[in-house]
Amino acid sequence: MPELPEVETIRRGLDKLIIGRVVAGAEASNPKSFPNAPSDVRQFLVGASVQNVRRRAKVLLIELSTNYTLVIHLKMTGQLVFIGEKRFGAGHPTDSLVGDLPDRSTRVIIAFDDGSHLYFNDQRKFGWVRLVPTPEVPNIDFMKKVGPEPLEADFTVRQFAERFARRPGTSIKAALLDQSVVAGVGNIYADESLWGARIHPARKVSDIKPRQFANLYRQLRAVMNLSIEKGGSTDRNYVNAEGQKGSYLDFANVFRRQGQPCPRCGTPIIKFKCAGRGTHICPHCQKL
DNA sequence: CACTTGACCTGTCCGC
DNA sequence: TGCGGACAGGTCAAGT
Numbered sequence: 001m002p003e004l005p006e007v008e009t010i011r012r013g014l015d016k017l018i019i020g021r022v023v024a025g026a027e028a029s030n031p032k033s034f035p036n037a038p039s040d041v042r043q044f045l046v047g048a049s050v051q052n053v054r055r056r057a058k059v060l061l062i063e064l065s066t067n068y069t070l071v072i073h074l075k076m077t078g079q080l081v082f083i084g085e086k087r088f089g090a091g092h093p094t095d096s097l098v099g100d101l102p103d104r105s106t107r108v109i110i111a112f113d114d115g116s117h118l119y120f121n122d123q124r125k126f127g128w129v130r131l132v133p134t135p136e137v138p139n140i141d142f143m144k145k146v147g148p149e150p151l152e153a154d155f156t157v158r159q160f161a162e163r164f165a166r167r168p169g170t171s172i173k174a175a176l177l178d179q180s181v182v183a184g185v186g187n188i189y190a191d192e193s194l195w196g197a198r199i200h201p202a203r204k205v206s207d208i209k210p211r212q213f214a215n216l217y218r219q220l221r222a223v224m225n226l227s228i229e230k231g232g233s234t235d236r237n238y239v240n241a242e243g244q245k246g247s248y249l250d251f252a253n254v255f256r257r258q259g260q261p262c263p264r265c266g267t268p269i270i271k272f273k274c275a276g277r278g279t280h281i282c283p284h285c286q287k288l
Numbered sequence: 289c290a291c292t293t294g295a296c297c298t299g300t301c302c303g304c
Numbered sequence: 305t306g307c308g309g310a311c312a313g314g315t316c317a318a319g320t
Contacts (some may be wrong), residue, residue, distance in 0.1 A: 124312090
């Protein structure tokens with residue numbers, strides 16, 4: 001579910017909500033969701049204060065005073081929701097998607113010593129939370145192979161185009177979704193940026209011209225920055241750290257808009273399968 | 289090797 | 305308001 005803009009939105013929320021709070025306890029209802037030994041949790045999580053909340057690709061990093069980090073991947077259906085100590089049953093925000101927590105999808109609960117809680121909910125159990133020594137975070141498999149951050153100021157068009165040389169024979173959409181090429185792109189922003197650059201998703205990487213890479217680079221950054229501004233995309237169950245939906249899909253041009261007119265030319269948007277994923281294009285603007 | 293497909297899970301929606 | 309099947313935003317292991 002969450003791609004770079006959604007994870008970044010959660011990060012910004014947590015940055016305001018949990019810095020300085022002290023962990024009082026942690027429990028997991030599903031061992032796969034939080035595979036750490038109880039002794040590590042007692043030693044390095046309980047009593048720790050939150051120093052920093054970072055993001056790398058689609059991964060959240062909650063850095064603790066014990067020199068350990070909670071590494072969190074939300075995969076398809078993960079949520080990370082903070083509920084303060086003063087919230088009672090009656091007072092849900094009107095735009096909230098979550099009811100009382102914990103609920104059936106709650107896999108991990110972090111309790112803070114002031115009575116507030118951080119809930120990791122994950123309907124499909126693909127996501128995970130891991131407690132890792134902070135210096136070892138760059139060495140976990142995912143971190144070792146993930147590509148550069150596309151929104152960093154020093155990430156250039158040239159760098160962007162060069163990354164695709166790793167996957168010359170595959171489709172541009174498969175390459176965009178490959179986290180080792182560029183970090184943080186998922187199905188929504190792949191489709192939206194390809195529409196913006198007028199590139200057909202099934203086009204082979206080796207056929208893409210330098211001008212098209214330049215276009216795609218601009219579109220990808222524009223689309224992701226707009227989404228962060230709108231609080232991300234809520235298609236089914238994404239929510240931010242306060243349980244609220246994002247509104248980017250109101251501004252999307254093709255994603256989940258099959259049958260509706262292309263905003264540029266009016267041709268109906270179509271949906272088909274590409275790189276194993278549901279894919280949305282304007283068949284007039286994006287020719288194979 | 290480069291690339292594609294299936295598996296991991298649960299829930300929802302659609303057609304019969 | 306039953307049942308089977310397809311599908312869902314991600315990533316890895318296994319297969320071609």
